[in-house]
Amino acid sequence: MLQHLQPGASLKSIEDDLETVRVTGEVLSSLWTAAPVNHGFLTVKERADYLHNLREELADKAMYLPTRAIDKARTWFSELLASVSTDYVLHGDLHHGNILYSEENGWMGGYRP
Structure with missing residues (x-):
């Protein structure tokens, strides 16, 4: 609330x-x-999964984001996800x-x- x-x-x-x-x-x-057990919130894992297709999606829209930034975000997400056991x-x-x-x-x- x-x-x-x-x-x-x-x-x-x-x-x-x-x-x-x-x-x-x-x-x-x-x-x-x-987070409650049966929540409907977007999770960090779902946000991380989005990065796998981000390069192609941005290229299709003629947008630019350095691939180094995407790779760094993927690394940070992986480290974050490995460090927690509770949402x-x-x-x-x-x-x-x-x-x-x-x-x-x-x-x-x-x-x-």
């Missing part, structure tokens, strides 16, 4: 880089949740614009239309 923070100050408003990293770490820790829910759009502050709740990862 997403809460709508109104007015909600964004983490973009903080100029201190160390403070933004600290706040982001706290928000990420608060969002760390094991966790991942916020798919967490960035400084979606970390919001309210007097009632403090800093939270959320969505601001």
